[in-house]
Amino acid sequence: MTIMYELQRSRTPDFKKPLIIYNGYDKATFISGMPEGNFYFRVRALKDKQTAVTEWSDTIEVEVEYQSAFLTITLLFAGAGIFLAIVLVVIIGNFKTKEDLGVNA
Structure with a gap:
């Protein structure tokens, strides 16, 4: 079974309005062009675009500052x-x- 990954970003730690910023097979991705502020990220594994294999990861907080x-x-x-x-x-x-x-x- 090939595993896909879904990466979400949110402005709030509760992910009320998450944005899917990556959905694919790579285990690493590069994100650029983000505005300043605090962002929260989480990831999960999928067996296809709809079916989750794992729960969401622990949330990490990233501060973007120029x-x-x-x-x-x-x-x-x-x-x-x-x-x-x-x-x-x-x-x-x-x-x-x-x-x-x-x-x-």
């Missing part, structure tokens, strides 16, 4: 500044080496 836009932009500009500094050092070093060797640029 870093601030200010930090993101600060790190972006810091990385861009370091990248440009490295490019400048490479270009200057290239011309300096050519001058030292007496090669025309």
